[in-house]
Amino acid sequence: MEIRQYRSEDKAALRKVCMVTAPSFNSDKARDALFAAYLDYYLDCESEFCFVAANDAGTPVGYVICAPDFKKYSERFFSNKLPYSAKLIKSDPGVWLAKKAETLLMKKTAAEYPAHLHIDILPEGQRMGIGTALVDALKEKLRAHGVPGVFLLCSAKNEKGVNFYRKYGFKELKKLPGSIVFGLKTGC
Numbered sequence: 001m002e003i004r005q006y007r008s009e010d011k012a013a014l015r016k017v018c019m020v021t022a023p024s025f026n027s028d029k030a031r032d033a034l035f036a037a038y039l040d041y042y043l044d045c046e047s048e049f050c051f052v053a054a055n056d057a058g059t060p061v062g063y064v065i066c067a068p069d070f071k072k073y074s075e076r077f078f079s080n081k082l083p084y085s086a087k088l089i090k091s092d093p094g095v096w097l098a099k100k101a102e103t104l105l106m107k108k109t110a111a112e113y114p115a116h117l118h119i120d121i122l123p124e125g126q127r128m129g130i131g132t133a134l135v136d137a138l139k140e141k142l143r144a145h146g147v148p149g150v151f152l153l154c155s156a157k158n159e160k161g162v163n164f165y166r167k168y169g170f171k172e173l174k175k176l177p178g179s180i181v182f183g184l185k186t187g188c
């Protein structure tokens with residue numbers, strides 16, 4: 001298994017990983033929302049902070065994607081100069097609203113933990129240390145760029161996710177209705 005930086009030719013494979021690990025987004029419209037909200041912005045605009053786990057055939061089986069500066073991310077994501085916000089509001093206004101609320105709710109957290117991440121691994125690649133290796137790579141990248149911390153939101157019902165972040169050493173920063181905010185210092 002190789003952990004490497006994202007390349008634009010990985011996009012289709014990462015969309016597959018994203019779909020398989022978010023089975024509730026199961027219509028064309030829902031998938032448009034899924035990609036607009038949780039994948040494409042990071043790959044297109046923050047590729048330096050996106051890492052892929054590729055199997056021996058070179059096929060991506062997982063990823064961690066990240067925006068290193070939440071303030072900049074919030075401004076850019078919702079700017080009408082980029083397509084993501086408009087695509088999202090068209091495909092799922094509820095998810096758009098949740099993301100908008102997040103920009104306000106996470107303002108304070110982001111002062112200490114400016115980066116945020118999303119991580120997904122295909123079921124057949126899970127529990128083999130890949131998630132840990134991806135976060136290791138991202139943490140080192142953020143540290144080298146002087147970014148002091150990274151946060152994420154995880155559904156409180158996502159037992160795998162909650163266990164994974166706890167085991168890795170993420171701190172539970174706060175509880176929101178239905179989800180937990182985890183944070184990790186990078187050591188810089």
Ligand SMILES: CC(C)(COP(=O)(O)OP(=O)(O)OC[C@H]1O[C@@H](n2cnc3c(N)ncnc32)[C@H](O)[C@@H]1OP(=O)(O)O)[C@@H](O)C(=O)NCCC(=O)NCCS
Binds near residue numbers: 121125152155160161
């Ligand atoms: C959560 C996820 C990223 C973890 O990645 P992973 O590569 O499977 O995790 P690792 O193999 O590095 O596991 C590290 C530790 O996390 C915990 N963990 C991982 N998977 C677990 C599971 N299924 N059940 C319980 N604990 C688990 C364990 O403590 C594990 O250490 P151990 O194997 O020595 O006991 C992965 O399961 C995944 O992509 N899940 C689906 C999508 C998702 O939930 N993404 C996160 C959304 S917030």
